[in-house]
Amino acid sequence: MTTDRSTPEGDIRERIAAARKKLGKDLVVLAHYYQNIDIVRSADFVGDSLQLARIASEQREAGSIVFCAVSFMAEMARILCETRQKVFHPEPSAKCPLAEMAVIDDVERAWKLLTATGRHLMPVVYVNSRADLKAFCGKNGGFVCTSANAKKAMEYVLSRGAVPFFFPDENLGRNTAHAMGISDDEIFLWDPFEDISDTGVPDIAAKKAILWRGFCYVHVAFRPSDIEQARKTHGEINVIVHPECTPDVVGLADYAGSTSYIKSTVETAAAGTKWAIGTEVNFVNCLKADNPDKLIVPLRECECRDMSHVTLLKFLTVLENILEGKGQPEVTVDPEDSRYAKVALERMLAIT
Numbered sequence: 212m213t214t215d216r217s218t219p220e221g222d223i224r225e226r227i228a229a230a231r232k233k234l235g236k237d238l239v240v241l242a243h244y245y246q247n248i249d250i251v252r253s254a255d256f257v258g259d260s261l262q263l264a265r266i267a268s269e270q271r272e273a274g275s276i277v278f279c280a281v282s283f284m285a286e287m288a289r290i291l292c293e294t295r296q297k298v299f300h301p302e303p304s305a306k307c308p309l310a311e312m313a314v315i316d317d318v319e320r321a322w323k324l325l326t327a328t329g330r331h332l333m334p335v336v337y338v339n340s341r342a343d344l345k346a347f348c349g350k351n352g353g354f355v356c357t358s359a360n361a362k363k364a365m366e367y368v369l370s371r372g373a374v375p376f377f378f379p380d381e382n383l384g385r386n387t388a389h390a391m392g393i394s395d396d397e398i399f400l401w402d403p404f405e406d407i408s409d410t411g412v413p414d415i416a417a418k419k420a421i422l423w424r425g426f427c428y429v430h431v432a433f434r435p436s437d438i439e440q441a442r443k444t445h446g447e448i449n450v451i452v453h454p455e456c457t458p459d460v461v462g463l464a465d466y467a468g469s470t471s472y473i474k475s476t477v478e479t480a481a482a483g484t485k486w487a488i489g490t491e492v493n494f495v496n497c498l499k500a501d502n503p504d505k506l507i508v509p510l511r512e513c514e515c516r517d518m519s520h521v522t523l524l525k526f527l528t529v530l531e532n533i534l535e536g537k538g539q540p541e542v543t544v545d546p547e548d549s550r551y552a553k554v555a556l557e558r559m560l561a562i563t
């Protein structure tokens with residue numbers, strides 16, 4: 212059957228339902244909360260990175276796993292699933308720009324220079340990262356973290372007398388460090404674009420955390436003025452934001468936490484309460500649709516353009532190709548990277 216952009220949405224939905232029925236239990240569909248509402252409604256499991264990592268690792272029955280999200284998440288499923296299982300991503304070019312802000316050569320260079328100072332460092336990579344960086348952590352005694360467990364991860368490192376070398380999201384690292392009582396003076400920011408050939412090895416003797424200069428363009432778009440405006444417009448409104456937002460925004464908000472934290476906080480709040488939410492707008496719209504007893508508004512309409520590359524039509528194409536046995540690119544990860552990235556992911560699942 213043909214599919215192109217002119218295929219009516221109603222037909223696409225019907226064909227998705229038909230393909231899903233035929234594939235039965237041999238197929239599992241995982242979707243991130245930031246996917247568009249139609250894909251979220253079609254998925255077997257919807258979650259944030261941590262939840263989806265756990266769910267992917269628990270799938271035993273399905274032979275095919277379709278992961279609707281950006282590419283590093285599909286890679287993570289590939290790493291955690293059994294080799295007999297096939298993992299598909301409807302749009303392999305949907306990459307997270309934050310994940311692309313740290314590349315292995317730069318991280319290895321930083322690691323070499325920073326460890327040469329004699330400080331005991333432990334690498335902690337945010338889940339929004341390429342598989343080779345996760346593998347780097349696996350090889351060097353470190354692990355992966357998500358926004359839901361970044362604090363536990365940093366506490367773990369400090370409890371072992373080490374300094375977290377955290378990459379690639381500076382804001383998540385800084386907000387987490389602040390929540391643990393670590394001040395900006397105690398943080399060293401590694402800038403991968405800075406040429407340190409003149410200044411030499413940095414002085415990190417008194418530092419309690421090393422961060423990487425990387426950011427999420429969706430979450431840094433929120434401004435303190437958005438919070439002031441929401442309070443002016445709606446009076447007694449609760450402001451809840453994601454920790455990839457800048458520290459000034461997190462500092463002004465009433466609550467800050469991962470996507471799953473935002474979801475559970477809003478869902479369990481009393482009917483009639485008002486919420487301005489500072490995270491990706493597709494997720495906010497889903498939450499709004501599912502909680503009609505509350506006033507829910509986006510703090511600002513910020514969409515992840517990269518997540519939106521996965522469309523309902525591309526999702527349908529993957530399903531029909533699986534059904535027809537047509538060759539299509541599976542998600543693959545270099546076996547050596549996969550082995551060590553799995554070590555880093557399993558360490559995360561064990562400590563959180």
Ligand code: SF4
Nearest residue numbers: 307308309427429515
């Ligand atoms: S919202 Fe930000 S961190 Fe998440 S996938 Fe999009 S760009 Fe990456």
